[in-house]
Amino acid sequence: xxxxxxxxxxxRIFEDGIARPFRSGLQPIEIGKRITREMDDKRxxxxxxxxxxxxxxxxxxxxxxxxxxxxxxxxxxxxxxxxRQHAREEGYGLVSRVEVRFRTSPKMKPGGxxxxxxxxxxxxxxxxxxxxxxxxRLPIGIDTVEIGRTPESAVTLSDPRVSRQHARIVRRNDxxxxxxxxxxxxxxxxxxxxxxxxxxxxxxxxxxxxxxxxESL
Numbered sequence: 776x777x778x779x780x781x782x783x784x785x786x787r788i789f790e791d792g793i794a795r796p797f798r799s800g801l802q803p804i805e806i807g808k809r810i811t812r813e814m815d816d817k818r819x820x821x822x823x824x825x826x827x828x829x830x831x832x833x834x835x836x837x838x839x840x841x842x843x844x845x846x847x848x849x850x851x852x853x854x855x856x857x858x859r860q861h862a863r864e865e866g867y868g869l870v871s872r873v874e875v876r877f878r879t880s881p882k883m884k885p886g887g888x889x890x891x892x893x894x895x896x897x898x899x900x901x902x903x904x905x906x907x908x909x910x911x912r913l914p915i916g917i918d919t920v921e922i923g924r925t926p927e928s929a930v931t932l933s934d935p936r937v938s939r940q941h942a943r944i945v946r947r948n949d950x951x952x953x954x955x956x957x958x959x960x961x962x963x964x965x966x967x968x969x970x971x972x973x974x975x976x977x978x979x980x981x982x983x984x985x986x987x988x989x990e991s992l
Contacts, residue, residue, distance in 0.1 A: 828892030
């Protein structure tokens with residue numbers, strides 16, 4: 776399912792579609808397959824769940840890289856999205872945002888491919904975002920995100936069904952955890968009332984009449 780979505784994304788990137796192979800024979804879909812395989816092969820046991828690599832170094836020949844050079848940035852983004860989706864479907868945790876980088880090697884022949892994945896906590900920047908109802912996005916990193924009616928909250932909701940200090944998102948070890956702070960009307964994730972919940976990509980958090988979506992980066 777993840778790779779099918781990746782194929783559709785490739786069709787958007789390459790205007791001529793992916794039915795016509797690259798002259799070298801290296802197909803972008805093969806890179807996606809190798810990244811998901813690398814995640815499966817190098818997953819490790821974390822404190823809360825299995826942890827998969829989040830940083831990938833893709834080595835190709837100079838000839839192959841030249842062919843998709845105009846699309847490299849978009850391809851890297853879609854490969855990172857594929858890795859996040861695979862992590863969500865398999866229940867893997869990611870210690871930081873996903874990053875995919877390309878490099879060339881004079882030893883690599885056209886059509887050749889090497890993918891190295893590592894678990895890298897040192898990638899700077901936020902590791903997730905909250906997509907709010909107005910379309911804005913709130914970056915989430917290591918700092919606690921307070922949600923409630925108080926003006927000091929990172930997410931301030933004026934809904935009377937929302938408690939002053941309703942819930943918070945905290946970074947605990949290698950995951951983000953949503954905690955209800957004893958609110959009057961409760962907090963739900965994907966329709967289920969929760970007190971404490973380890974967040975996964977695309978979880979829908981509902982507080983009062985407001986729904987926010989948690990998205991991994």
